[in-house]
Amino acid sequence: MKLLMAYLKTAMKYIKKDPKLLVGTIIIVLVSLMAIFAPLIAPYSPTKGNLVECYQSPSLKHPLGTDSMGRDLFSRIVFGARVSLAIGLVIQFLSSILGITLGTVGGYFGKFIDDIIVNLNNLMLAFPRILFALAIMATLGPGLINVFIALGVVSWTTTCRIARSSALSVKEEEYVEAARAVGNSNVRIIVRHVLPNTLGPLIVIATLGVAYAIIAEATLSFLGLGVQPPTPSWGAMLSSGRKFIYYAPWISTFPGLAIVATILGLNFLGDGLRDILDPHSRTEGQM
Amino acid sequence: MFAFITRRVLEMIPTIILLTLVVFILMQLVPGDPALMVGDPRMAKNPEVLKKLREHWGLDKPLPMQYLTFLGKLVQGRLGRSYALREPVTSVIKRRLPVTLRLASSAILFAAVIGISLGILSALYKGTLVDLFAMSGAVFGISMPNFWLGLMLIYLFGVVLGVLPTSGFGEGRISHLILPMITVGTAYTAIITRTTRSAVLDMLNKEYVRTARSKGLAERLVVSKHVIRNALIPIITILGLQFGFLLTYTFVTEIIFSYPGMGSLMINSIYRRDLPTLQGCILVAGMAFLVINLLIDILYAYLDPRIRYD
Numbered sequence: 330m331k332l333l334m335a336y337l338k339t340a341m342k343y344i345k346k347d348p349k350l351l352v353g354t355i356i357i358v359l360v361s362l363m364a365i366f367a368p369l370i371a372p373y374s375p376t377k378g379n380l381v382e383c384y385q386s387p388s389l390k391h392p393l394g395t396d397s398m399g400r401d402l403f404s405r406i407v408f409g410a411r412v413s414l415a416i417g418l419v420i421q422f423l424s425s426i427l428g429i430t431l432g433t434v435g436g437y438f439g440k441f442i443d444d445i446i447v448n449l450n451n452l453m454l455a456f457p458r459i460l461f462a463l464a465i466m467a468t469l470g471p472g473l474i475n476v477f478i479a480l481g482v483v484s485w486t487t488t489c490r491i492a493r494s495s496a497l498s499v500k501e502e503e504y505v506e507a508a509r510a511v512g513n514s515n516v517r518i519i520v521r522h523v524l525p526n527t528l529g530p531l532i533v534i535a536t537l538g539v540a541y542a543i544i545a546e547a548t549l550s551f552l553g554l555g556v557q558p559p560t561p562s563w564g565a566m567l568s569s570g571r572k573f574i575y576y577a578p579w580i581s582t583f584p585g586l587a588i589v590a591t592i593l594g595l596n597f598l599g600d601g602l603r604d605i606l607d608p609h610s611r612t613e614g615q616m
Numbered sequence: 617m618f619a620f621i622t623r624r625v626l627e628m629i630p631t632i633i634l635l636t637l638v639v640f641i642l643m644q645l646v647p648g649d650p651a652l653m654v655g656d657p658r659m660a661k662n663p664e665v666l667k668k669l670r671e672h673w674g675l676d677k678p679l680p681m682q683y684l685t686f687l688g689k690l691v692q693g694r695l696g697r698s699y700a701l702r703e704p705v706t707s708v709i710k711r712r713l714p715v716t717l718r719l720a721s722s723a724i725l726f727a728a729v730i731g732i733s734l735g736i737l738s739a740l741y742k743g744t745l746v747d748l749f750a751m752s753g754a755v756f757g758i759s760m761p762n763f764w765l766g767l768m769l770i771y772l773f774g775v776v777l778g779v780l781p782t783s784g785f786g787e788g789r790i791s792h793l794i795l796p797m798i799t800v801g802t803a804y805t806a807i808i809t810r811t812t813r814s815a816v817l818d819m820l821n822k823e824y825v826r827t828a829r830s831k832g833l834a835e836r837l838v839v840s841k842h843v844i845r846n847a848l849i850p851i852i853t854i855l856g857l858q859f860g861f862l863l864t865y866t867f868v869t870e871i872i873f874s875y876p877g878m879g880s881l882m883i884n885s886i887y888r889r890d891l892p893t894l895q896g897c898i899l900v901a902g903m904a905f906l907v908i909n910l911l912i913d914i915l916y917a918y919l920d921p922r923i924r925y926d
Contacts, residue, residue, distance in 0.1 A: 457860030467886040585764030592759035
């Protein structure tokens with residue numbers, strides 16, 4: 330508990346210094362709370378509509394209006410936060426595991442394992458990720474699990490590159506040599522000495538990666554290849570409003586604003602964290 | 617320079633072969649019998665017809681053979697016939713590709729002009745309102761999904777103001793290009809603005825800039841001759857690195873504005889399960905990406921001679 334307070338205190342010190350970090354943290358905390366307490370916040374069901382009330386513009390009863398099936402948009406957006414955040418986190422988790430494992434193993438062991446991993450990585454970087462993801466989605470068909478697979482498979486490259494370069498530089502350090510000299514196994518050295526030293530940049534990449542994954546999912550869902558109805562995904566909601574943009578523009582506007590706010594928060598958070606954890610590098614995300 | 621280009625082109629060959637292999641394997645993994653997709657579903661009940669269809673499309677041969685046939689046809693520029701459009705994929709793509717290239721290049725131009733000027737301005741006037749305005753605009757530009765931006769532009773300019781057409785190619789009229797161009801170019805503009813700003817700020821602290829100033833060179837010349845010229849290298853690098861963004865944005869934008877380019881062709885071929893067309897689109901897009909990267913590398917090596925001797 331004491332330790333946690335100390336951490337919070339340090340975090341507060343940084344947040345006070347950097348307005349970006351402050352804004353980013355506030356947005357992300359709010360969106361997370363919205364996702365966690367969705368059933369308490371949302372006044373209506375996100376999936377059950379009332380056809381009598383379709384295409385209503387924002388009013389006191391429906392603060393953000395209703396969609397083509399008479400569902401309350403505010404409730405759908407609140408529940409959509411769950412879908413989007415969960416997708417962003419799961420995809421980033423999958424690709425981090427893949428990237429960190431491959432990168433650390435390649436950088437630490439070197440030789441031909443490293444060659445294979447580096448070449449695989451370059452090959453992935455040689456093509457736009459979303460093209461790969463689209464091809465995979467076209468092959469597997471739409472659906473949540475397939476979104477995880479497609480975006481997880483294509484998103485590990487940046488993490489891998491950074492984990493690898495950190496592992497490469499750390500492995501020559503004297504404390505790693507010392508650890509080896511006293512008879513530590515390779516696995517133990519990687520887990521205890523190499524990984525902790527690569528954590529800073531990886532956290533930054535992961536934050537920006539979640540933002541990327543959320544946009545990528547929204548893009549796939551917008552194209553009708555991602556999460557399927559009636560699940561309230563922001564991208565799919567936006568897409569469903571496309572047909573009605575001429576007379577019910579709110580159906581597309583508000584889910585889009587939710588995406589913009591979340592991505593903005595994650596970008597601010599990532600930028601702010603980079604200034605603290607990884608001041609030397611200026612890696613941008615790659616799509 | 618020639619040796620550098622030759623080496624880079626040769627390096628592309630394994631990547632191209634892998635691209636074809638990946639595309640081929642993905643197409644094999646698509647569930648469903650391709651023979652069933654080609655023909656009339658009523659005929660599919662007849663095993664004789666199915667067998668004929670398989671023989672006709674070469675689907676009865678072993679996979680490695682099918683891959684080699686596919687590769688052989690590819691070298692001759694044959695991509696098969698589209699199931700849905702009933703014409704050779706190559707001729708569809710020939711019609712669609714220029715449309716996408718026009719949209720993408722106008723978006724790059726738009727992004728480069730606005731992004732580089734905003735970036736230079738906000739670096740030169742760092743900490744002022746101009747800087748604040750440009751930087752917040754850039755963060756917004758990066759955080760906005762471009763399909764949302766596209767819809768908002770349609771609503772604003774097409775519905776509320778009613779000044780610009782919101783759908784279709786319009787036989788190539790400029791008015792039909794404006795909204796899609798802004799939709800594709802905005803995020804790219806934001807990235808270029810940020811990169812330009814940090815590159816120019818970097819250069820302003822360099823010693824040769826101080827020297828140029830101390831020898832009495834006019835500030836305008838210091839900026840144009842020493843700062844901007846050197847700042848171009850990182851800007852071009854980021855242009856290349858982020859090219860995937862542009863491709864994605866173009867695809868999605870074409871769908872929103874019913875723009876008849878490669879993107880809408882590819883997405884629609886996914887909906888229609890038109891595998892030959894999809895396969896052709898992925899191959900062409902992948903190749904285009906490789907060629908652009910090659911051009912950027914060459915440009916980069918031209919601007920920064922140190923690269924050539926790595």
